[in-house]
Amino acid sequence: MSVINLEYLFKPRSVAVIGATNDPRNAGNIVMRNIMAGGFLGPVMPVSSQAEAIAGVLTHPSVRHLPKTPDLAVVCSPLDEVPEVIHSLKERGTKAAVLMGAGFASMTAEESQDIRSTILSIASPPDIRILGPKSLGFMVPSLNLNASLAHARVEPGKVAFISQSDSLFATVLDWAIDKGVGFSHMVALGSRIDVTFADILDYLGSDPLTRSIMLYVESIKDAREFMSAARAASRNKPVLVIRPGHALDSVLAGSRRRAAWGYSMDEVYDVAFRRAGMLRVEDIDGLFDAAQTLSAPRQVYDRKLAILTNGTSAGILAADRLMVGGGELAPLDEETIKSIDKVLGEENWSRANPVDIPFNADGKAYSDVLKLLLKDKNSNGILAMHVPWTAQPDVEVAEAIRDALKRVKRMVLTAWLGSGKAGQAREVFRNAGVPTYETPTQAVQAFLYMAEYLHNQEMLIETPDSLPTDFFPDTAGARNIVRNALDQGRDALTEPEAKDILAAYGIPVVETRIAVSAKEAVIAADELGYPVALKLRSPQIPQPFDVGGVLLDLETPERVWEGAASILARCTRERPDAYIEGFTVQKMGRRPGAHELSVSAHLDPVFGPVLLFGHGGMAREMIRDQALTLPPLSMSLAKELVSRTRISTLLRGTPSHLAADIDDICLTLIQISQLIVDVPQITSIDINPLYADPEGVLALDAKIDLAPFEGEGESRLAIRPYPRELEECVTLKKGRQVTLRPIRPEDEDTHRAFLANLSDEDLRLRFFGVVQREFDHKDIARFTQIDYDREMAFIATALDERGDPETLGVMRTNTRPDNSEAEFAIVVRSDQKGEGLGSMLFYKGIRYTRDRGTAKLTGQTMVENKAMQGLAKKFGFVITPDPDDPDLVDMVLDLEKAEG
Numbered sequence: 001m002s003v004i005n006l007e008y009l010f011k012p013r014s015v016a017v018i019g020a021t022n023d024p025r026n027a028g029n030i031v032m033r034n035i036m037a038g039g040f041l042g043p044v045m046p047v048s049s050q051a052e053a054i055a056g057v058l059t060h061p062s063v064r065h066l067p068k069t070p071d072l073a074v075v076c077s078p079l080d081e082v083p084e085v086i087h088s089l090k091e092r093g094t095k096a097a098v099l100m101g102a103g104f105a106s107m108t109a110e111e112s113q114d115i116r117s118t119i120l121s122i123a124s125p126p127d128i129r130i131l132g133p134k135s136l137g138f139m140v141p142s143l144n145l146n147a148s149l150a151h152a153r154v155e156p157g158k159v160a161f162i163s164q165s166d167s168l169f170a171t172v173l174d175w176a177i178d179k180g181v182g183f184s185h186m187v188a189l190g191s192r193i194d195v196t197f198a199d200i201l202d203y204l205g206s207d208p209l210t211r212s213i214m215l216y217v218e219s220i221k222d223a224r225e226f227m228s229a230a231r232a233a234s235r236n237k238p239v240l241v242i243r244p245g246h247a248l249d250s251v252l253a254g255s256r257r258r259a260a261w262g263y264s265m266d267e268v269y270d271v272a273f274r275r276a277g278m279l280r281v282e283d284i285d286g287l288f289d290a291a292q293t294l295s296a297p298r299q300v301y302d303r304k305l306a307i308l309t310n311g312t313s314a315g316i317l318a319a320d321r322l323m324v325g326g327g328e329l330a331p332l333d334e335e336t337i338k339s340i341d342k343v344l345g346e347e348n349w350s351r352a353n354p355v356d357i358p359f360n361a362d363g364k365a366y367s368d369v370l371k372l373l374l375k376d377k378n379s380n381g382i383l384a385m386h387v388p389w390t391a392q393p394d395v396e397v398a399e400a401i402r403d404a405l406k407r408v409k410r411m412v413l414t415a416w417l418g419s420g421k422a423g424q425a426r427e428v429f430r431n432a433g434v435p436t437y438e439t440p441t442q443a444v445q446a447f448l449y450m451a452e453y454l455h456n457q458e459m460l461i462e463t464p465d466s467l468p469t470d471f472f473p474d475t476a477g478a479r480n481i482v483r484n485a486l487d488q489g490r491d492a493l494t495e496p497e498a499k500d501i502l503a504a505y506g507i508p509v510v511e512t513r514i515a516v517s518a519k520e521a522v523i524a525a526d527e528l529g530y531p532v533a534l535k536l537r538s539p540q541i542p543q544p545f546d547v548g549g550v551l552l553d554l555e556t557p558e559r560v561w562e563g564a565a566s567i568l569a570r571c572t573r574e575r576p577d578a579y580i581e582g583f584t585v586q587k588m589g590r591r592p593g594a595h596e597l598s599v600s601a602h603l604d605p606v607f608g609p610v611l612l613f614g615h616g617g618m619a620r621e622m623i624r625d626q627a628l629t630l631p632p633l634s635m636s637l638a639k640e641l642v643s644r645t646r647i648s649t650l651l652r653g654t655p656s657h658l659a660a661d662i663d664d665i666c667l668t669l670i671q672i673s674q675l676i677v678d679v680p681q682i683t684s685i686d687i688n689p690l691y692a693d694p695e696g697v698l699a700l701d702a703k704i705d706l707a708p709f710e711g712e713g714e715s716r717l718a719i720r721p722y723p724r725e726l727e728e729c730v731t732l733k734k735g736r737q738v739t740l741r742p743i744r745p746e747d748e749d750t751h752r753a754f755l756a757n758l759s760d761e762d763l764r765l766r767f768f769g770v771v772q773r774e775f776d777h778k779d780i781a782r783f784t785q786i787d788y789d790r791e792m793a794f795i796a797t798a799l800d801e802r803g804d805p806e807t808l809g810v811m812r813t814n815t816r817p818d819n820s821e822a823e824f825a826i827v828v829r830s831d832q833k834g835e836g837l838g839s840m841l842f843y844k845g846i847r848y849t850r851d852r853g854t855a856k857l858t859g860q861t862m863v864e865n866k867a868m869q870g871l872a873k874k875f876g877f878v879i880t881p882d883p884d885d886p887d888l889v890d891m892v893l894d895l896e897k898a899e900g
Contacts, residue, residue, distance in 0.1 A: 002125070002126050002199060002202075002817055002818035003199065003202050003203050003816070003817055003818060004126035004129075004818045004820065005095040005096055005126050005127075005128075005129045006096070006129060006195070006199065006200075006203045008071040008072055008094075008095035008096040008129070009072060009095075009096035009098075009129050009131060009138075009195070010138070010140055010185065010203065011140070011143065012042065012070070012071035012072035012096065012145070013042045013071050014042045014043040014044075014045070014068060014069075014070045014071050014072070015035060015040065015042060015043070015044050015045070015070055015071070015072045015073075015074060015145075015147065016044075016045045016046075016047055016063070016066060016070035016072070016073045016074070016094070017031060017032050017035070017044065017045070017046045017047065017054075017073075017074045017076065018047045018063065018073055018074065018075045018076060018077055018085050018089075019047070019048070019075060019076035019077035019078075019081075019085075019101060020032050020046035020047060020048045020051075020054045020059060020076065021048060021050060021051065021054065021076075022050075022051050022054055026076070027076040027100045027101065027102070027149055028046075028048070028054075028076035028077075029054065029055075030149050031074050031076060031100065031137060031147060031148065031149060032044075032046055032054050032055045032057075033055050034146040034147070034148060034149070034150065034153070035074075035145065035146060035147060036055045036056065036057065037146070037153070038139075038144045038145060038146035038153055039144035040143065040144050040145045040146075041143075041144065042071075043067075043068065043070075044057060045057075045060060045066050045067070045068075045070060046058075046059045046060070047059065047060050047061070047062060047063060047066070048060075048061075049061050049062070062088070063085065063088035063089055063091075063092055064088060064091070064092065066092065069092045069093045069094060070089075070092075070094050071094070071095060071096065072094070072095075072096045072097070072098070072147070073085075073089050073094050073096070073097040073098070074097075074098045074100065074137070074147050075097050075098065075099050075100065075101060076100050076101050077101045078101050078102060078103045079099075079101050079102065079103030079104060079107070079115060079133060080103055080115065081101070082099060082101060082115070082119055082133070083115070083118045083119055083122055086119055086122045086123050086128065086130075087122050089128060090122065090123065090124075090127060090128055094128060095127075095128060095129065096128065096129045096130075096131070097123070097128055097129070097130055097131070098131045098132055098135055098137055098138070098147060099119075099130060099131070099132035099133035099134070099135060099190070100132065100133075100134075100135055100136070100137060100149060101133070104133065104134050104191075116133070116191070116193045119133070119193065120193055120194065123194070125194045126818065129194060129195055130193055130194035130195060131187070131189070131190065131194070131195045132189075132190035132191060132193070133190055133191050133193065134190040134191045135188050135189065135190030135191075136148055136149050136150065136166040136169050136170075136188035136190070137149055137150070137188060138185065138186060138187040138188065139153065139154065139183065139185065139186040140184070140185055141153070141154055141155060141156040141157070141182060141183055141184070142156045142184060142209055148169075148186070148188070150169070150170060150173055150186075151170065151173075152173060152174070152177055154173060154176050154177060154181075154182060154183050154186065155180075155182040155183075156182050156183070156184070157181060157182020157183045157184060158182070158184055158209065158210065158211035158212065158295070159181065159182070159183055159184065159210070159211065159212050159213075159214060159291055160183060160184045160185040160186070160187075160204050160207075160210045160212070160213045160214065161183060161185070161186045161187070161213075161214045161215075161216075162185075162187045162189065162197060162200050162201075162204075162213070162214070162215050162216070163186075163187065163188050163189065163215075163216040164189050164192075164197075164216055164217055164218045164219070165188075165216055165218065166188055168216045168284075169186065169188040169216075171284065172186075172216075172284060172287075173186065175284055175288070176288075179288065181288060184204075184207065184209045184210040184211075185204065185207075185210065187200060192221065196221065196222055196225070196226070197215065197217065197220065197226055197229070197230075198222055198225040198226045198228070198229035198230075198817075199229075199817075201213065201226075201229040201230055201232075201233045201239070202229045202232065202233070202817045204233065205229070205232055205233035205236050205237070206236070210237065211237060211238075211295060212237055212238040212239070212240065212291050212294060212295060213233060213237065213238070213239045213240070214239075214240045214241070214242075214287050214291060215239065215240070215241040215242070215278075216241075216242050216243070217241055217242070217243045217269070218243065218244070219606070220269075220272075220606055220607075221606075223272070223606050223607045223608065223718040224608075224717070224718055224719075224720070224789070226718075227272060227275070227276055227718045227719050228719075228720075228787055228789045228790060228817075229817070230273075230276035230277070230278055231275075231276045231277060231460065231719075231787055232787060232790060234276055234277030234278055234456075234457070234460065235277065235460065235782075238279065238290075238291065238294040238295075238453060239276075239277070239278040239279070240278065240279045240280075240281055240287055240290055240291060240294075241273050241278050241279070241280050241281070242280070242281055242282070242283065242284070242286075242287055243266070243269055243273075243280070245264070245265070245266025245269060245270070262600070262612060262620075262621070262624075262626065263602075263610070263612060263626070263628050265604075265606070267628055268604050268606070268607050268610055268628065268630075271610075271627075271628055271629055271630060272607055272630060272718065274456050274459070275459070275629070275630055275719070277456050277457050277459070277460040278456065279294070279449055279452060279453040279456060281449060285442065286445060286446075286449065289437060289442050289445065289446040289449070290446060290449040290450070290453070292435050292446065293413065293435045293446040293447070293449060293450045294449075294450060294453060301380055301451075301454065302328075302380045302451065303322075303326060303327035303328055303380070303447075303448065303451045304327070304328045304329070304330035304378060304379050304380045304381075305322055305327055305328070305329065305330060305379060305380065305381050305382070305383055305444070305447055306329075306330045306332070306353050306354075306355065306373050306376065306378075306379035306381070306382045306383070307319060307322075307329070307353060307354035307355065307382075307383045307385065308354070308355045308357070308366070308369060308370060308373060308382060308383065308384045308385065309354055309355070309356055309357070309384075309385040309386070309387070310356075310357055310358065310359050310361055310366075310385070310386060310387055310389070311356075311359065311385070311386075311387030311417075312350075312356050314385055314387050314417060314440055315350075315354030315355075315356050315385065315440075316354070317440050317441070318354065318383060318385060318415070318440035318441075318443070318444050319353075319354050321440065321441050321444040321445065322444045322447075322448070325444065325445065325448045326448065327444070327447070327448055327451070329353045329354070330353055330376070330378045330379030330380070331353065331378050332352065332353050332355075332376060332378065333376050333377075333378060336372055336373065336375070336376040337351055339372045340355065340369055340372055343365065343368045343369055343372070344357055344358065344361070344365065344369065353379075355369060355373065357369060359387070359389050360389060362396070362397070362400075363393075363396045363397045363398075363399065363400030363401070364400060366384070366386075366397050366400055366401055367400040367401055367403065367404035370382065370384060370401060370404050370405075370412070371404055374408060374410050374412075380411065380451075381410065381411035381412065381413065381447055381450075382410065382411070382412045382413070383412075383413050383414070383415060383440075383443050383444065383447065384401055384412060384413070384414045384415075385414070385415045385416075385417070385440060385443070386398070386414075386415070386416045386417065386422070386425070387417050387418075388417065388418040388420075388421065388422055393421070394416060394418075394421040394422050394424065394425040395421055395424050395425050395428060397425070398414070398416065398424075398425035398426075398428040398429060399428055401414065401429075401434075402428055402429065402432045402434060405432070405434060411447075411450070412434065412435075413434075413435045413436070413437065413443045413446060413447055414426075414429050414434055414435065414436045414437070414443070415436070415437045415438070415439060415440050415442070415443040416429075416436065416438075417438070417439065417440075422438075426438070459636075459637075459640065460781075460785070471506060471667075471670075471671070473504060473505040473506060473671070473674065473675070473678070474504035474505075475504075475678045475679070477500075477504045478501045478504045478505065478675065478678070478679050479678075479679055481493065481497050481500055481501055481504075482501070482679055482681050482682065482706060483681075485497065485706055486681060486706055486708060490706065491705060491706050491707060492703070492704065492705050492706060493703075493704040493705075493706065494514055495512050495514070495584050495701070495702060495703070496512045496513065496514055497704075498685075498702040498703060498704040499511075499512055499699065499702050501675070501679075501704060502687070502699055502702055505671045505672075505674065505675050506667075506671055507668055507671055507672075507687075507697070507699055508696065508697060508698045508699065509698070509699045509702070510586055510587055510588075510589040510698060510699065510700050511528055511586070511587045512584060512585070512586045512587075513527065513528060513584070513585045513586075514537070514582065514583075514584060514585075515582050515583045515584075515585055516581070516582035516583075517564075517582065518560075518561050518564035518565060518568075518583075520582070520583075521534060521560055521561075521564050521582075521583045521585050522557045522560050522561055524585040525554065525557065525560045525585050526557065528585060528586075528587040529587060530554070530555045530556065531552075531553045531554055531555045531587075531588045532554050532560065532585055532586060532587055532588060533550065533551065533552045533553070533554070533585075533586045533587075533588055534550070534551045534554055534560060534563050534564060534567065534583055534584075534585060534586075535549060535550050535551075535583060535584040535586070536549030536550070536567050536571060536580070536583060536584075537580070537581040537582050537583055537584055538571070538575075538578045538579060538580050538581060539579060539581070540575065540577065540578040540579060541571070541575060541578050545618060547570060547571055547574050547575055548566075548567065548570045548571075548574075549567050549570070549571060551563040551566075551567065552588065553588060560585075564583060567583070568580065586700070589691060589698050589700050591691040591693055591695070591698060593656075593657055593658070593693060594660075594691035594692060594693040594698070595647065595650060595651060595657070595660055595691070595692045595693065596615070596616040596617035596689040596690075596691065597613070597614070597615065597616045597647070597665070597689065597690040597691075597692050597697075598612070598613070598614055598615065598616030598617075598620055598626070598686070598687060598688040598689065598690060599611070599612070599613055599668060599669060599672055599685075599687045599688075599690055600612045600684070600685055600686040600687065600688070601631075601672055601673075601676050601682075601684060601685040602683075602684045603683045603684065603716070607630060607718040608630075608716040608717050608718050609630075609631055609676045609677075609716055609717060610628050610629070610630060610631075611628060611629050611630070611631055611633070611641070611669060611672060611673055611676075612626050612627070612628045613626060613627060613628075613629075613641050613642060613645065613665075613669060614626025614627060614645045614647065615645070615646070615647045616687075616688045616689040616690055617688070617689045620688060625645050625646045625647055626645060627641055627642075627644035627645050628641075629641045630717070630718050630719060631673035631676065631677065631717060631719075631721070632673055632674075632677065632717065632719065632721035632722065633669055633670045633673040634670070634745065634746075635663070635666050635667075635670065638665075638666035638667075638669040638670055639662065639666055641669065642662065642665060642666065642669075651665070651692065658693065658694045659694065660692040660693055660694065661692065661693070661694055661695070661696050661697070664692070664696040664697050665692050665697060668690065668697050672685060672687075676713070676716075677713040677714055677716075677717065677721055678713055679713065680709045680711065680712070680713035680715075680716055681706050681707060681708065681709045682704055682705070682706060683705045683706060683707045684703075684704070684705040685702070685703070685704050686702070686703045686704075687699045687701070687702050688701055689701065720787070720788045720789045721788075722742060722744060722788070723742055723788055726741065726742050726794075726848065727739065727740070727741040727742075728740050728741070728844075730840050732832075732835040732836055732837060733834075733835050733836050734835060736798060736835070737798065738796050738797065738798045738808065738837065738840075739796070739797050739798065740794055740795070740796055740840065740841065740844050741794065741795065741797065742788065742792060742793065742794060742795075743783070743784050743786065743793040743794070743795050743810070744784065745781075745784050745785045746784075747784050747795065747797075747807070748777075748780050748781065748784050750797070750805055750806060750807045751780055751783055751784050751795075751807055751810075752775060752780050753806065753807070754795075754806070754807035754808075754810070754829065755775055755780075757829055758827065758829060758830070759830045761830075762827060762829070762830055765827075765861070765862055765865050765868070766825065766827045790814070790815055790817065791812070791813065791814050791815070792812065792813045792815075792845070792848055792849075793810055793811070793812045793813075794810065794811045794812075794841055794844050794845060794848070795807050795808075795809070795810045796808040796809040796810070796828075796832075796837055796840070796841060808828065808829050808832045808837060809826070809827065809828035809829060809832060809837050809838065809841050810826070810827060810841070811824065811825075811826045811841035811842060811844060811845040812824060812825045812826070812845075813845050813848065813849055813857070815849070815852075815854060819852065819853055819854050819855070820854070820855050820856070821854065821855060821856045821857075821858055822849045822854045822856070822857050822858070823857075823858050823859060824845055824849075824857055824858070824859045825859060826838065826841055826842055826845070826868075826871075828841070838871055839871065839874070842871060842872075842875060843875070845857075846875060846893065846895070846898070849895060850895040850898065854895055855894070855895060855896055856892060856893065856894060856895060857877075857892075857893040857895055858890065858891065858892050858893075859872070859877075859890075859891045860882060860888050860889065860890055860891065861888065861889060861891065862887060862888060862889075863881075863886075863887055863888065863889055868891075869889065869891070872891045872893075875893065875898075876893055876898055877891040877892060877893045878891070878892050878893070878894075879891050880892075
């Protein structure tokens with residue numbers, strides 16, 4: 001992923017149109033007319049060998065004849081001519097190109113792939129950034145640049161739209177024009193041979209003209225890069241996404257996947273969007289309604305809504321939509337009810353939520369009741385609705401509500417039903433920055449979107465619960481079992497092997513033996529102790545229960561012998577084609593009252609490993625109660641996964657069942673998550689059933705499939721896990737043992753204490769001025785919850801006199817998405833200076849950035865901070881005055897030339 005040269009794409013100073021023509025149906029003519037009609041202020045240079053002038057502009061016969069090098073080239077030439085065009089542009093020094101030419105439809109898949117590879121080879125991105133091919137183009141209204149094939153233009157605004165679909169690009173364009181919505185950018189991605197969702201998210205995430213980003217997504221090619229860019233952008237501004245999942249699943253054979261693995265492609269996309277802090281909406285109206293609500297400075301923290309209306313049916317409709325969507329009607333305080341009685345009279349309103357006031361109530365009555373609802377702490381937001389009545393002027397009521405909302409911090413939405421005067425009332429709200437909608441359904445859905453979005457944002461910054469300190473898996477033992485199976489040419493483990501791996505990761509299992517005959521089954525049962533369970537083993541019969549191949553509670557050798565004979569007889573009769581490998585003998589796991597759960601992991605072709613949790617047992621496929629997530633997991637994420645299943649309600653306890661040990665269930669999920677990272681040769685795991693009760697969990701059955709894999713397991717994950725391999729122990733000058741390691745979300749409390757223990761001078765030098773000492777949860781979360789693909793924070797931690805961990809110093813690096821440069825910052829507690837800790841942290845940060853291939857390490861410090869400058873010089877940094885600020889100096893280290 002890279003933002004290099006994207007400024008030449010989206011902020012060009014000059015544009016060339018290659019393949020321009022006077023044929024009004026040709027892309028070269030359409031885009032030329034659009035650019036000229038848009039009023040772009042830079043030079044526009046059409047290239048054509050067939051016409052002297054196009055759209056009133058003189059042409060040039062070829063790229064090399066252009067009077068100046070264009071920043072951006074819009075290439076409308078046929079696709080088979082594009083490689084030569086790109087070669088010419090590269091020789092001229094052009095940095096960005098949009099490929100719009102025709103030709104894909106007539107090509108075979110092999111021909112299409114060949115020409116894509118040729119274009120990429122010549123362009124060598126990021127030397128020339130390529131948008132497309134098969135792109136409809138893009139618009140940047142603030143530059144009056146319409147470099148697209150669109151039939152209309154839009155006004156400047158604060159919303160960006162990135163579309164994978166040309167038809168949705170055109171549809172949203174029409175919608176926006178009709179609604180008077182402006183854009184900062186509109187981009188049609190095309191076939192994405194270079195510029196992807198991730199690249200544009202990185203670019204727009206720091207664009208000051210873009211307040212929110214909207215995506216239309218059908219498929220993702222680069223899950224790791226997409227998730228990293230989306231998480232980064234979501235921390236800065238709202239990112240909304242629409243994806244037609246059900247239809248796409250049908251087209252792309254998602255139904256077969258659900259049958260095989262128990263989940264659909266769209267379910268993985270859905271959890272990925274939430275994990276990235278984005279908000280998924282259902283349709284185009286929802287996209288813009290949500291964007292309007294999220295742009296409001298007020299926030300909501302739960303789904304409790306108060307509804308104020310002058311129409312009973314409209315209020316009921318809004319309440320119904322709220323409850324169907326998972327929201328709640330906020331209960332009114334008695335004090336609120338009594339206060340409204342005084343304003344309206346007891347007999348003149350509903351005395352409950354929805355607050356149904358008289359149909360002829362004037363603006364003052366509306367605003368007075370609204371002010372009372374704003375004081376009621378039970379609601380998280382208020383929806384003010386208005387149904388048109390002859391005796392009730394729409395605009396007057398709207399103005400009264402607008403005036404009542406000045407300096408109000410609570411979320412208030414409005415829905416003025418009808419047209420005519422209602423439209424004028426909605427304009428009053430729009431001008432005042434109050435979210436307004438045409439229907440109750442739109443308004444309630446926007447409120448629910450806001451609540452969902454903020455929940456996703458909270459998940460991004462939620463501090464995970466601490467993992468048990470005694471979790472030390474036997475990774476080497478698990479890898480040996482897998483290696484031996486692969487060396488034997490097997491693609492699956494036996495049940496005892498699978499359970500040995502689970503046991504190596506601390507998951508309790510029922511002891512199991514393999515037997516190839518009835519005689520061996522009796523011997524195994526004697527060794528395990530009675531009672532036992534006996535199960536058929538056959539590669540053609542994945543579910544032995546279906547053919548009567550499972551017998552439970554066998555209490556004597558004779559019962560085992562007879563049971564094996566009866567299983568073989570039934571199998572021979574019902575499945576004569578099946579090859580019988582023998583039996584599995586298992587000690588009965590007696591857990592009366594335990595819940596039957598299932599935990600499984602599969603390798604998704606787009607997002608890598610996914611983890612599923614839900615109802616288990618023989619009825620799993622019929623009940624279909626499960627949720628999925630992406631590893632890596634923390635305790636908080638594991639609990640959130642469990643909470644999304646129906647069985648989670650039963651796990652909390654019922655009158656006839658004690659509550660299960662939720663923490664132990666979540667630990668099991670984390671252990672499985674870690675296992676598929678540590679042993680990447682595992683392609684799927686299925687534990688069913690997993691018993692859960694107050695005593696913890698017990699795995700009764702387990703299946704593990706394998707495939708050869710070369711490389712690190714974390715490379716398969718869509719989200720980079722905690723890099724444990726970067727931990728190291730060092731000794732300070734006075735002999736104190738200190739651990740240098742990447743920061744973790746669980747470090748929030750110790751990091752808050754670390755910042756509190758910094759002196760005022762340390763803080764001033766670190767943050768270049770006086771800073772407030774109180775850091776809230778969001779600030780600390782930003783420091784401790786980092787994307788290890790883009791950021792790194794190495795902390796020095798040790799035990800204090802009481803044996804509790806404390807943080808002594810931190811070295812941070814923030815890397816550009818293209819890895820061309822990383823910016824560093826370092827601070828060490830005053831009482832630890834002189835121990836060599838600063839040098840150790842600095843050296844670790846330098847080694848890390850150099851090992852990951854970063855070109856430069858840069859930083860700034862105050863001119864007076866001679867200690868920092870001396871430390872930087874020690875490691876070879878070049879120090880120069882900052883050209884923009886006389887109080888700062890720049891520190892730069894060329895990592896490619898730095899000595900070891």
